[in-house]
Amino acid sequence: MRIEAIDLFYVALPVITRTADGTQDSLVVRVRTDNGLEGWGECDASPLISMAAYVMPMSHSNIINISEALIGETLNSPEDLVHLRKKAADYGLDIQQLDHAISGADIAMWDVLGKYLDEPVWKLIGHSSSHKKLPYASVLFGNDPDETHAIATSIVERNFQAAKFGWGPMGRGSLADDIALVQAARDGLGPSTKLMVDAGVIWGDNVDAAYERAVKFADLGVTWLEEPLKTEEVNAYKKLGERIKANNINIGIAGGEGADFYRSADDMMTNGGLDYVQIDVGRIGGITEAKRVADRAKALGIQYVNHTFKSHLSIAASIHVFAGYKSFDIIEYPAGNSPLILDLTAPSGIFRDSNGFVQASDAPGLGVDVNLETIRKFQRSVHIEIDGQILFKSSQP
Amino acid sequence: MRIEAIDLFYVALPVITRTADGTQDSLVVRVRTDNGLEGWGECDASPLISMAAYVMPMSHSNIINISEALIGETLNSPEDLVHLRKKAADYGLDIQQLDHAISGADIAMWDVLGKYLDEPVWKLIGHSSSHKKLPYASVLFGNDPDETHAIATSIVERNFQAAKFGWGPMGRGSLADDIALVQAARDGLGPSTKLMVDAGVIWGDNVDAAYERAVKFADLGVTWLEEPLKTEEVNAYKKLGERIKANNINIGIAGGEGADFYRSADDMMTNGGLDYVQIDVGRIGGITEAKRVADRAKALGIQYVNHTFKSHLSIAASIHVFAGYKSFDIIEYPAGNSPLILDLTAPSGIFRDSNGFVQASDAPGLGVDVNLETIRKFQRSVHIEIDGQILFKSSQP
Numbered sequence: 001m002r003i004e005a006i007d008l009f010y011v012a013l014p015v016i017t018r019t020a021d022g023t024q025d026s027l028v029v030r031v032r033t034d035n036g037l038e039g040w041g042e043c044d045a046s047p048l049i050s051m052a053a054y055v056m057p058m059s060h061s062n063i064i065n066i067s068e069a070l071i072g073e074t075l076n077s078p079e080d081l082v083h084l085r086k087k088a089a090d091y092g093l094d095i096q097q098l099d100h101a102i103s104g105a106d107i108a109m110w111d112v113l114g115k116y117l118d119e120p121v122w123k124l125i126g127h128s129s130s131h132k133k134l135p136y137a138s139v140l141f142g143n144d145p146d147e148t149h150a151i152a153t154s155i156v157e158r159n160f161q162a163a164k165f166g167w168g169p170m171g172r173g174s175l176a177d178d179i180a181l182v183q184a185a186r187d188g189l190g191p192s193t194k195l196m197v198d199a200g201v202i203w204g205d206n207v208d209a210a211y212e213r214a215v216k217f218a219d220l221g222v223t224w225l226e227e228p229l230k231t232e233e234v235n236a237y238k239k240l241g242e243r244i245k246a247n248n249i250n251i252g253i254a255g256g257e258g259a260d261f262y263r264s265a266d267d268m269m270t271n272g273g274l275d276y277v278q279i280d281v282g283r284i285g286g287i288t289e290a291k292r293v294a295d296r297a298k299a300l301g302i303q304y305v306n307h308t309f310k311s312h313l314s315i316a317a318s319i320h321v322f323a324g325y326k327s328f329d330i331i332e333y334p335a336g337n338s339p340l341i342l343d344l345t346a347p348s349g350i351f352r353d354s355n356g357f358v359q360a361s362d363a364p365g366l367g368v369d370v371n372l373e374t375i376r377k378f379q380r381s382v383h384i385e386i387d388g389q390i391l392f393k394s395s396q397p
Numbered sequence: 398m399r400i401e402a403i404d405l406f407y408v409a410l411p412v413i414t415r416t417a418d419g420t421q422d423s424l425v426v427r428v429r430t431d432n433g434l435e436g437w438g439e440c441d442a443s444p445l446i447s448m449a450a451y452v453m454p455m456s457h458s459n460i461i462n463i464s465e466a467l468i469g470e471t472l473n474s475p476e477d478l479v480h481l482r483k484k485a486a487d488y489g490l491d492i493q494q495l496d497h498a499i500s501g502a503d504i505a506m507w508d509v510l511g512k513y514l515d516e517p518v519w520k521l522i523g524h525s526s527s528h529k530k531l532p533y534a535s536v537l538f539g540n541d542p543d544e545t546h547a548i549a550t551s552i553v554e555r556n557f558q559a560a561k562f563g564w565g566p567m568g569r570g571s572l573a574d575d576i577a578l579v580q581a582a583r584d585g586l587g588p589s590t591k592l593m594v595d596a597g598v599i600w601g602d603n604v605d606a607a608y609e610r611a612v613k614f615a616d617l618g619v620t621w622l623e624e625p626l627k628t629e630e631v632n633a634y635k636k637l638g639e640r641i642k643a644n645n646i647n648i649g650i651a652g653g654e655g656a657d658f659y660r661s662a663d664d665m666m667t668n669g670g671l672d673y674v675q676i677d678v679g680r681i682g683g684i685t686e687a688k689r690v691a692d693r694a695k696a697l698g699i700q701y702v703n704h705t706f707k708s709h710l711s712i713a714a715s716i717h718v719f720a721g722y723k724s725f726d727i728i729e730y731p732a733g734n735s736p737l738i739l740d741l742t743a744p745s746g747i748f749r750d751s752n753g754f755v756q757a758s759d760a761p762g763l764g765v766d767v768n769l770e771t772i773r774k775f776q777r778s779v780h781i782e783i784d785g786q787i788l789f790k791s792s793q794p
Contacts, residue, residue: 010783018458022491025456046460048453048783049446049494056445059422061415063443093598094419096657096680097446097494201490232660260493263629267664283493385780386407386445 001033001116003073003084006066006105008054009397010047011340011378020140020167020200022309023338027051028375029104030397031112033075039112040370042313042344044282045100048382053092053101055384055391064091066102070109076116078124081109085288099260099285106286107317107366114365120320121367122360125291127324132357134162135333136196138309141168145184152188155335161356162330163189166198166226171209179216186220194330196254198226205233207240214244214251224252224276231258237272252276256293257307259284265293269302278332280307281317290321294328304328311341312349315358316366319350323360331358339374346371372397398430398513400470400481403463403502405451406794407444408737408775417537417564417597419706420735424448425772426501427794428509430472436509437767439710439741441679442497445779450489450498452781452788461488463499467506473513475521478506482685496658496682503683504714504763511762517717518764519757522688524721529754531559532730533593535706538565542581549585552732558753559727560586563595563623568606576613583617591727595623598655602630604637611641611648621649621673628655634669649673653690654704656681662690666699675729677704678714687718691725701725708738709746712755713763716747720757728755736771743768769794 012025027047031039043050054066069088074080085106092098110121122130137160142148148165155163165185170178182197189195197217203209210228217225229236241253252275259265260283269277277297281290290306297304304325306318315333322328333350334341342349345368350358361367375397384392409422424444428436440447451463466485471477482503489495507518519527534557539545545562552560562582567575579594586592594614600606607625614622626633638650649672656662657680666674674694678687687703694701701722703715712730719725730747731738739746742765747755758764772794781789 012454012456016455016457018455018461020458022457025454044491046449046453046456046492046494048781048788049449049492052443052446052449056443057409057422058413058415059409059443060413060419061417064415093655094441094680095443095446096497097443100493232658234660234664258490261629263631263664264661267631267660267668271664271668283491381784383780383782384445387778391445 001035001037001075003031003070003075004034005032006054006071007032007397008051009375010051010380010382010394011375012380013338013340013378021336023334023336023341026310026340027104028344029108031105031108033112037112037115039108039110039115039365040313041104041107041111041286041317042282042310043100043104044280044310044314049097050101051382051392053095053097057386062093063095066092066105070105075109075113078113081113082288084109085286100283103282103284103286106288107281110287111365118364120360120362121287121365122320122323125287125320130323130360130362131326132359133319133329133331135331135352135358136160136162136164136194137335138164138332139335141165141170141181143169145180148181149184149188152185156189156193159356160193160335162194164196164198164226164332167200170199171202175212178213182217182220182222191221195222196224196226197222199228201227201230203228204230205236207236207243210240211243215249218249218251222251224254226254226278227257228253231255231268234267234272237268237274241273254278254305261285262289262292266296269297269300274302276303276305278305278307281321282310282314287317287321294322294325298325305330306332308332309334311344312368313345313370315350316368319358319360320366333358340378343371343374345369398432398434398472400428400467400472401431402429403451403468404429404794405448406772407448407777407779407791408772409777410735410737410775418733420731420733420738423707423737424501425741426505428502428505430509434509434512436505436507436512436762437710438501438504438508438683438714439679439707440497440501441677441707441711446494447498448779448789450492450494454783459490460492463489463502467502472506472510475510478510479685481506482683497680500679500681500683503685504678507684508762515761517757517759518684518762519717519720522684522717527720527757527759528723529756530716530726530728532728532749532755533557533559533561533591534732535561535729536732538562538567538578540566542577545578546581546585549582553586553590556753557590557732559591561593561595561623561729564597567596568599572609575610579614579617579619588618592619593621593623594619596625598624598627600625601627602633604633604640607637608640612646615646615648619648621651623651623675624654625650628652628661628665631664631669634665634671638670651675651702658682659686659689663693666694666697671699673700673702675702675704678718679707679711684714684718691719691722695722702727703729705729706731708741709765710742710767712747713765716755716757717763730755737775740768740771742766
């Protein structure tokens with residue numbers, strides 16, 4: 001089949017708040033083929049900037065847009081797809097946003113290819129089985145310990161066996177404030193629920209501040225401390241990890257969502273000494289590149305975890321990436337109530353079974369359907385024009 | 398003073414050709430302050446994508462545009478500038494294009510701050526002197542050895558003592574074809590002109606192909622082989638460098654223009670074993686971040702070289718970065734004939750003295766003036782609208 005069109009849909013809630021909540025908007029990408037099939041994907045990135053990467057004028061041979069690289073091309077096999085992914089990367093060699101932007105198209109191409117070949121994506125990318133994963137409810141800290149405790153209680157009520165709290169006031173007050181927040185989360189969850197803490201890069205390159213928290217959080221049974229430092233502080237990550245191990249502190253260090261391309265993730269694993277590498281399939285360039293990281297993590301003995309704070313379309317894309325690796329047994333699962341989490345896919349999503357686990361579907365492609373009604377309801381109308389020529393104009397899905 | 402406005406100008410030649418020639422368009426950025434001063438900068442990046450990073454709607458607390466981070470802020474000192482650069486990076490934590498886009502504003506802020514404090518940028522960023530650099534004419538290979546020979550001859554006629562040939566047919570034919578191209582360049586330049594070869598990442602991760610060329614090019618007196626491999630192939634770079642040293646091949650390996658942020662450059666230096674690190678001040682996030690790389694290169698004993706394939710505004714910004722390091726004695730100097738190289742600054746530019754050397758100016762700021770007539774002549778009119786609200790509309794400079 002041939003790729004006939006790439007459609008871009010910028011969806012957003014009517015009011016965007018200044019919180020670390022990535023479920024307030026999305027760029028949804030549809031790939032249509034000449035045999036009437038379609039596939040869907042999603043970018044975890046600025047919608048407008050990423051759209052520009054699909055439509056902007058050529059600057060020279062290394063800045064050519066994604067649409068020009070892909071439309072009209074043949075897509076019949078995984079090999080075709082990997083070739084097309086590489087072609088777009090070559091066309092966009094000097095486009096920094098390339099990886100974030102192409103993530104949506106890459107996921108959509110795997111989806112449509114799966115439908116064409118009647119296979120789930122996890123098989124197409126080389127896995128021989130799809131293992132169950134434990135979803136952890138991924139939420140933001142409340143504004144104080146009381147709010148955090150209430151959120152933790154509601155997570156237990158919803159039968160989650162694991163939860164991650166992040167951002168909000170974490171690291172913005174004193175050490176005691178930080179401990180009180182985590183204590184509240186632990187109290188609300190009870191002793192047996194897995195608890196992770198996401199510091200949202202708040203300590204920058206300050207190893208001492210991060211280490212101090214790691215020691216205290218370990219006492220509260222925190223499985224991992226996520227992004228205590230900025231992604232680019234690879235040497236600081238290494239020092240932190242070494243100090244934790246040297247002192248037998250029982251907590252893992254997680255990071256990697258800020259890795260925008262394969263080498264950045266590999267750098268954090270190889271030189272930053274991560275225990276968990278967290279990859280966003282909607283940022284690192286799609287399923288193709290995320291799978292490379294998962295394979296590398298397997299080889300290095302580091303646990304791969306998805307980073308996902310978007311819709312069930314992204315959860316689906318994420319779980320296919322590491323479906324076949326049984327030891328990568330936990331999956332980030334956005335548990336907020338944005339309609340852009342649950343309603344973008346319908347009626348299907350990646351839902352928990354009776355034991356609370358989730359699993360990549362055996363249905364062709366990603367195994368989820370997109371709800372056009374949600375796109376219509378939240379779509380923003382974008383118009384981009386240069387010298388009177390329309391480069392992009394939003395259309396109905 | 399306070400930052401009052403950031404103006405964006407997308408300039409482009411009427412016809413853009415599909416060659417590796419980055420002097421066909423540009424995003425020029427002007428920062429205006431409330432005391433009537435203005436500073437200028439330039440991005441070596443897709444203009445439309447980068448513009449979107451200045452105007453796009455907020456997605457959440459980590460995707461907020463550059464204008465919102467900077468406009469209205471106080472800029473009185475280098476400390477203020479570094480703080481503002483960091484603020485924009487925090488606002489744009491999840492914007493991949495952030496570094497490419499903010500480069501123009503960062504350079505423009507240094508320019509306007511220099512005018513305000515009546516100091517050249519090289520002093521403001523911590524250098525105590527401005528040393529002369531040898532400019533190398535940076536050109537593309539001709540389509541064949543004859544064309545390449547003619548280009549080399551014209552470079553000698555223009556009194557350049559160094560030249561770099563890149564891209565074009567290099568690596569697209571056989572080993573013999575590649576040697577013939579470099580031989581033609583050497584013959585045209587004569588034996589005493591410094592010659593560098595830029596392979597434009599053509600061998601991807603193929604160390605053998607790159608090594609084979611390195612050996613042959615060394616025989617032709619090539620100072621460095623630039624970007625034989627892709628930026629992300631850091632391990633392959635390391636293998637290549639080790640093999641060259643183990644076999645006493647007299648050629649350096651250069652790379653780094655694809656480094657979009659500090660850590661990527663550091664990774665290539667620390668783990669890729671580069672001999673020369675080539676940083677584009679219009680990509681890596683401006684003068685602030687390029688200076689960090691220059692300092693790190695100094696500490697590691699690696700030679701810092703600018704990557705510049707834009708106007709004299711970019712050459713000026715580039716030379717300030719490493720002006721004070723005497724041992725970093727060579728500078729890339731675009732020698733093509735695009736009006737966007739020479740005419741964007743006027744009447745001043747960074748021109749060669751009677752001995753053929755160039756030097757960062759002692760004049761306040763960058764020390765070059767922007768020619769508004771050139772901007773008017775080549776400006777593209779951009780219009781970006783979301784839900785009927787105009788986010789950007791080009792205006793006259």
